Amino acid sequence: MRLPTKATVAVALTLAGSAAVLAHVRLIHPSNGAKLYWSSPSNISVVINDQGSDNITDGSHETALRNAIEEWNKIEGTTLQLVENTSAASQARTDWESNSIHLLYFDENNSSGYFPNGSSTVAITPVWFYSSGRISDADVLFNGNSFSFTTSQVSGRYDVQDVAVHELGHVVGLDHTGWAGASMYPYVNSTVILHRSLSQDEWRGMRGIYPSGSHASISGTVRRTSDSSVVKGATVFARDSNGRTAAADLSSETGTFNIKGLPADTYTIYVRPLDYPVSSSNLGGSRTIQTDFEATVHGSQVVGAGQSQAIGDVFVGGDVSISLGRSADRYPLRIAAGETTNLTIRGNGLNAGSTLSCSDPAISIASVNWFGSQVTCLVSVPGGAANGHVDVTVVDSVGDTSILPGGLEVTPPDPTVSLASPNQGDFNGGTAVTISGTNFNAGARVVFGGEIYEDGAAGGCTVLNTTTISLTTRASATGLTDVVVIDASGVEGRQSDGFQFVMAPSITTVFPPVGSTAGSTEFRINGENFDLASVVRVNGVNQAAVFPVSSTVLTVISEVGTTGGPYLLEVENPGGGIATSTFSYVAGPDPDVVSLTPAQGSTSGGDMITISGANFDSNTSILFGADPNTGAGGSLGSVVTVLDANTLEVTTPSRSAGMSSVIATNSVTGQASVVTSGFTFQSEGGSGGGGGCHTVPVQGPPDWGEVMRSLIWFALLAIGVRGMRPRAVVAHSPG
Numbered sequence: 142m143r144l145p146t147k148a149t150v151a152v153a154l155t156l157a158g159s160a161a162v163l164a165h166v167r168l169i170h171p172s173n174g175a176k177l178y179w180s181s182p183s184n185i186s187v188v189i190n191d192q193g194s195d196n197i198t199d200g201s202h203e204t205a206l207r208n209a210i211e212e213w214n215k216i217e218g219t220t221l222q223l224v225e226n227t228s229a230a231s232q233a234r235t236d237w238e239s240n241s242i243h244l245l246y247f248d249e250n251n252s253s254g255y256f257p258n259g260s261s262t263v264a265i266t267p268v269w270f271y272s273s274g275r276i277s278d279a280d281v282l283f284n285g286n287s288f289s290f291t292t293s294q295v296s297g298r299y300d301v302q303d304v305a306v307h308e309l310g311h312v313v314g315l316d317h318t319g320w321a322g323a324s325m326y327p328y329v330n331s332t333v334i335l336h337r338s339l340s341q342d343e344w345r346g347m348r349g350i351y352p353s354g355s356h357a358s359i360s361g362t363v364r365r366t367s368d369s370s371v372v373k374g375a376t377v378f379a380r381d382s383n384g385r386t387a388a389a390d391l392s393s394e395t396g397t398f399n400i401k402g403l404p405a406d407t408y409t410i411y412v413r414p415l416d417y418p419v420s421s422s423n424l425g426g427s428r429t430i431q432t433d434f435e436a437t438v439h440g441s442q443v444v445g446a447g448q449s450q451a452i453g454d455v456f457v458g459g460d461v462s463i464s465l466g467r468s469a470d471r472y473p474l475r476i477a478a479g480e481t482t483n484l485t486i487r488g489n490g491l492n493a494g495s496t497l498s499c500s501d502p503a504i505s506i507a508s509v510n511w512f513g514s515q516v517t518c519l520v521s522v523p524g525g526a527a528n529g530h531v532d533v534t535v536v537d538s539v540g541d542t543s544i545l546p547g548g549l550e551v552t553p554p555d556p557t558v559s560l561a562s563p564n565q566g567d568f569n570g571g572t573a574v575t576i577s578g579t580n581f582n583a584g585a586r587v588v589f590g591g592e593i594y595e596d597g598a599a600g601g602c603t604v605l606n607t608t609t610i611s612l613t614t615r616a617s618a619t620g621l622t623d624v625v626v627i628d629a630s631g632v633e634g635r636q637s638d639g640f641q642f643v644m645a646p647s648i649t650t651v652f653p654p655v656g657s658t659a660g661s662t663e664f665r666i667n668g669e670n671f672d673l674a675s676v677v678r679v680n681g682v683n684q685a686a687v688f689p690v691s692s693t694v695l696t697v698i699s700e701v702g703t704t705g706g707p708y709l710l711e712v713e714n715p716g717g718g719i720a721t722s723t724f725s726y727v728a729g730p731d732p733d734v735v736s737l738t739p740a741q742g743s744t745s746g747g748d749m750i751t752i753s754g755a756n757f758d759s760n761t762s763i764l765f766g767a768d769p770n771t772g773a774g775g776s777l778g779s780v781v782t783v784l785d786a787n788t789l790e791v792t793t794p795s796r797s798a799g800m801s802s803v804i805a806t807n808s809v810t811g812q813a814s815v816v817t818s819g820f821t822f823q824s825e826g827g828s829g830g831g832g833g834c835h836t837v838p839v840q841g842p843p844d845w846g847e848v849m850r851s852l853i854w855f856a857l858l859a860i861g862v863r864g865m866r867p868r869a870v871v872a873h874s875p876g
Contacts, residue, residue: 166317323342478525561574
């Protein structure tokens with residue numbers, strides 16, 4: 142039976158109270174304690190709402206959310222898979238309450254009712270479920286009403302990916318955690334982005350809830366040394382052989398625990414009370430949490446691959462007052478490989494005479510200063526240390542112990558991005574790019590142009606070494622974009638506006654490919670992705686008269702040139718995309734067609750016409766019906782007779798009816814003159830009208846002035862409006 146109300150979990154920014162929770166805690170039914178789960182975990186659909194955040198105008202919230210989704214999907218040894226539904230119809234929906242959609246949504250005006258003014262909740266995940274614990278719906282709501290969000294670490298704003306990774310943990314069935322450095326830690330800080338990367342806590346949790354394959358486990362019962370009574374709600378941790386926090390479980394009402402999802406290794410088991418930095422109020426459901434005992438190390442356990450190791454009873458001593466960790470600390474506390482970091486850890490009973498140590502013996506702590514409610518120290522990490530969480534242990538002068546689980550996170554130093562080469566590429570994708578910088582590591586992701594390129598993934602990037610990453614771009618929106626390298630730990634480096642996606646033009650043909658050194662040659666550039674503001678250069682000289690006909694044709698009137706070539710011809714779009722071809726110059730003038738007499742003839746051809754113009758000679762040929770932009774196709778006129786340099790006669794070829802281009806070409810130099818609609822081929826009579834004579838009623842005497850103007854206009858149309866430069870401006874308005 143479906144619950145009549147929703148159960149909710151949330152990231153809260155309020156200070157923690159006195160009782161805390163452990164790692165890998167399941168969401169449970171608040172009434173019957175049933176653990177929540179998805180019946181089909183391999184296909185959990187999620188949708189990113191297209192409205193996004195009011196604070197993020199470049200759409201990068203989508204990339205950040207997809208990175209968060211991918212962080213959960215990369216867990217090995219589990220059937221879990223979040224599948225993004227990218228249909229436009231789904232992304233436009235805002236009805237997150239519906240069971241038919243699991244939405245990631247920025248609530249900017251408290252339309253959900255969860256975020257009244259003054260709310261301290263940064264994000265919340267409402268979850269619907271049945272009495273069996275089966276989840277029917279879960280949605281992630283960001284509190285845009287009270288908080289601001291960022292994808293580029295803008296000061297005072299909350300990182301979208303950091304918050305989203307946490308909330309998606311609730312979607313898949315996890316409650317908050319007492320593992321201080323884990324992504325499911327219930328507090329968020331605008332200066333922390335390390336929750337972007339999942340801890341081993343979440344990995345073991347998914348292997349425990351939705352297992353795939355065989356994993357080792359360690360089970361037992363927590364009891365008190367004083368009377369052997371069981372301890373309820375104790376956290377039981379396993380550290381691996383390198384001293385790194387590996388997994389945990391929460392003891393049940395009968396004191397039992399079962400730490401699942403482990404690889405083969407030697408583990409140190411310890412138990413701690415849930416007494417800071419997380420409050421039991423951060424957990425959903427009804428649980429018994431007992432904290433009146435001391436953190437106790439049990440010893441080492443060797444487990445083989447897939448082995449279930451039962452270790453029996455684990456005993457703990459009486460309560461102590463010393464404790465480590467408060468929510469005022471921005472967990473996890475970051476310590477970078479190869480660096481020494483000054484840290485402050487808050488707590489209680491942190492007095493002189495105590496000792497402080499890390500669970501990883503390779504990490505050293507020095508210059509320790511005790512102040513009762515806090516301790517300061519210098520933590521040094523060797524270069525090349527592996528990523529992961531380490532515990533901190535304090536032991537006071539009388540031997541009382543407290544352990545802070547996973548409070549420190551080892552990361553590499555921040556990546557830096559110095560150069561993307563080339564720094565621009567076609568918006569259609571396909572540009573090979575090399576990214577240079579420092580501190581690049583295996584498993585990194587590159588984000589730019591709204592796309593994610595993951596190291597080693599198909600269509601992703603390749604981390605060649607610590608200073609070089611290579612990739613091939615995918616289709617992206619035009620414009621400048623940051624180049625961001627995100628380490629597997631979540632730390633990042635970016636070069637602002639480091640790459641530009643441009644609408645790169647391409648050139649297929651230039652016609653004619655030769656012009657006069659005197660300039661004023663009209664030629665056409667054919668290709669793709671031309672812009673209204675495209676710039677044309679020949680031999681480095683800007684061509685002033687450029688008339689875009691369409692995105693595939695530019696008409697250019699050439700400037701004065703130098704005899705020779707072929708010279709480099711460039712078309713450059715706004716933003717820098719450049720296409721190249723060639724153009725040449727000859728000393729002689731271009732042929733020039735001014736008029737044809739008559740300007741029409743039979744479709745069967747054989748009509749002798751006279752062409753008037755300039756610069757005709759024995760090398761001049763006349764082509765009818767060719768493509769005026771490329772010179773391709775058409776039919777040659779025959780029996781060309783050059784009467785003089787300004788006049789020639791030609792016999793028309795046979796052509797289909799209609800207006801036809803006329804192109805005069807010098808067969809030696811390649812120069813040409815184009816009239817786009819210079820001659821009309823007419824059908825030879827026939828039935829059904831279109832030929833013959835007919836009468837037109839005349840009202841009064843004719844206006845001969847108007848008649849003459851009409852005749853002149855008709856003649857101009859017949860020869861294609863020639864004789865003035867630029868010749869084809871009238872016919873070549875932007876298409």
